[in-house]
Amino acid sequence: MAKEHSFDxxxxxxxxxxxxxxxxxxxxxxxxxxxxxxxxxxxYNEKAKTLTIITSSDSKLDAIYDIxxxxxxxxxxxxxxxxxxxxxxxxxxxxxALYPIVDSISSDDAKKIxxxxxxxxxxxxxxxxxxxxxxxxxxxxDLQVCIKVVREKISDxxxxxxxxx
Numbered sequence: 001m002a003k004e005h006s007f008d009x010x011x012x013x014x015x016x017x018x019x020x021x022x023x024x025x026x027x028x029x030x031x032x033x034x035x036x037x038x039x040x041x042x043x044y045n046e047k048a049k050t051l052t053i054i055t056s057s058d059s060k061l062d063a064i065y066d067i068x069x070x071x072x073x074x075x076x077x078x079x080x081x082x083x084x085x086x087x088x089x090x091x092x093x094x095x096x097a098l099y100p101i102v103d104s105i106s107s108d109d110a111k112k113i114x115x116x117x118x119x120x121x122x123x124x125x126x127x128x129x130x131x132x133x134x135x136x137x138x139x140x141x142d143l144q145v146c147i148k149v150v151r152e153k154i155s156d157x158x159x160x161x162x163x164x165x
Contacts, residue, residue, distance in 0.1 A: 005139070005140050005164070005165055007143055007147070008129075008133065008134055008162050009150065009160075010132045011105045013101065017075045018072070018077060021075045022051075029042070034063070038056050039092075039094055040064055041053070049100065051101060052098050053068075054096045056093070056095070057095060061095050077158070078158030078159065078160075082100070083101075085097040102157070109157045110133050111128070112154065113150060114128060116153050122149070123139070125137070
């Protein structure tokens, strides 16, 4: 009897790596010359799953977002972690942007992942289980090829590959 191997595809956020990236971004902002004397805040709301950036202008907002994105990528997290921001003016002539954080796979995205895997004609079976896609195959090599294909073809969803057995 051949043993089957499996893994799950989810959008689960590695919260510790995210917090580390957030702290690194805050340290860089404090040390940068172009932010001296300028209001520049990054706040993470864990319950609401949002990141709020408050600063003096749109250009500073974009610079802070780029710093945060750079730190996230260096930590191995997906750059598609954030949805489109809600920008608004804040008190004192400042600008505030609220970035919702994506931490689950929608049913449409799950169907797109399954279709991508089936289109590649890999020797694996897929099933959607809530906000997780389970991939099962007889060979770990087939599963690794599947992970590579999904990473290459689907970049608009923050994916994590967990429970490789």
